[in-house]
Amino acid sequence: MIKSISFLISNVRINVFSQAKYSTTFLPQFSSEKYDVKRKQFGVLKSTDIEYFKSLLSEDRVLTEESDVLPFNIDWIKNCRGQSQLVLKPKTTEEVSRILSYCNDKRLAVCPQGGNTGLVGGSVPVFDEIVLNFALMNKIISLDEISGALVCEAGCVLENLDNYVRDHNLIMPLDLGAKGSCQIGGNISTNAGGLRLLRYGNLHGSVLGLEAVKADGTVVNCLRTLKKDNTGYHLKHLFIGSEGTLGVVTKVAINCPVLPKAVSLGYFGRNVVLGYLGKLVAEDGPKNINENI
Ligand SMILES: Cc1cc2nc3c(=O)[nH]c(=O)nc-3n(C[C@H](O)[C@H](O)[C@H](O)COP(=O)(O)OP(=O)(O)OC[C@H]3O[C@@H](n4cnc5c(N)ncnc54)[C@H](O)[C@@H]3O)c2cc1C
Known part of the structure; x- marks a missing residue:
């Protein structure tokens, strides 16, 4: 319902x-x-x-x-x-x-x-x-610094989680512009992508387990933290991206990668490209632009 x-x-x-x-x-x-x-x-x-x-x-x-x-x-x-x-x-x-x-x-x-x-x-x-x-379901339950397994309630705000795990030399596997307000339960329910997806993969890979409550009140406990868990059906995947249609996510276990030692940032801006084109026009004249690009 x-x-x-x-x-x-x-x-x-x-x-x-x-x-x-x-x-x-x-x-x-x-x-x-x-x-x-x-x-x-x-x-x-x-x-x-x-x-x-x-x-x-x-x-x-x-x-x-x-x-x-x-x-x-x-x-x-x-x-x-x-x-x-x-x-x-x-x-x-x-x-x-x-x-x-x-x-x-x-x-x-x-x-x-x-x-x-x-x-x-x-x-x-x-x-x-x-x-x-879910704003009041915002407790961090545990963090295993060795395996990187973070267990928390669904209402934890993504940015708070990222700040917390950074203190333990880890990073959240996802990041998005709404991080100051969006919650991990919402991220999972929408299968949010975001800025780190290409580096760390999507939530089907990062989510280790979860707890959810079905419409009739039944609690579904798949809150496992073992990475090599090959037992039974992996029901967690059904809740990732299901936007609350199968039940509500109440707890999450997620794998946090090691905090990178360095981050390289590339910026591709329209003005940079236009500036470069302008320089070519000034130096070579319009006819040579295509050859230089
Ligand atoms: C500035 C900005 C940047 C964004 N960037 C990205 C991006 O890069 N990638 C991306 O994928 N999205 C992005 N989004 C969209 C949005 O932030 C994500 O979809 C986010 O995951 C939603 O989380 P939320 O907690 O706000 O969920 P909500 O907006 O509150 O809910 C989203 C859906 O999930 C359901 N839901 C929420 N919590 C639960 C729960 N505990 N259990 C079951 N169902 C639940 C709701 O019913 C609803 O259907 C962006 C949004 C903004 C405003």
Whole structure:
């Protein structure tokens, strides 16, 4: 049921809270109107549901005020806008499991949300889905400095992880412009590529294991750190790039390469090329440019 109706279609260090000030001055059109999508037969949120979530989480982790919920309804590029009335901020896998189990029973639709930096509207609701936000699931669980295996919760911000492992002479295998806000759970769910992909390969190779919770609340534990793990089915691959459609990622084990001793940077800028062409024109005249390039 997760994401079943949230299928629509983001400065880099912006976080969702700072979006509030933009959103009060500019509100995108509702996605449902913009893309003419019809709501399916999902449950409608009742006050008893909100009471249940407040009893499960503390009150401050159940957002219902319109102004509090608004930033979670709008995507990074302010193209999509949902109509959720509820944001839940679990801190543990157990809480995620109980939330999803309850929503499954009541047929309440859910939209998992990481750093909300996705550029295609998948991180925000379309209708009144409950936003399941992972910002408080941000603990680093362990780091094996010898093997490079980092285990952490899904809501860890990518840049924080990179800073942490750098202190241990390691580097995160991925890097992207949204690193100051995007979360490792979101990276895995989108199979994010980024700047280090050609050097370290994609997440299907870097992710050693993960823990996820299915829509009915069942916890899938594939949180292994052994690189040469050839036992059974490698279910982790199904969750990489599945954008919450199969369940939500709650913990991640990822292989961190050794921090390079040096980095070589090549810059290819339009002005450099134009400057070079200009120099050729000045020295040789236009007719010789082709021969010199
Ligand atoms: C400036 C900028 C640069 C970017 N550069 C790149 C780039 O180089 N390469 C690239 O691939 N992308 C890039 N992106 C896109 C985006 O940052 C990535 O897709 C990122 O991985 C999204 O992570 P997030 O935590 O913000 O996820 P969100 O945007 O919150 O969510 C993305 C999707 O994953 C789902 N999701 C989030 N967390 C979970 C979870 N724990 N479990 C299950 N589902 C979840 C959401 O429902 C949604 O469908 C860039 C974005 C920006 C704004």
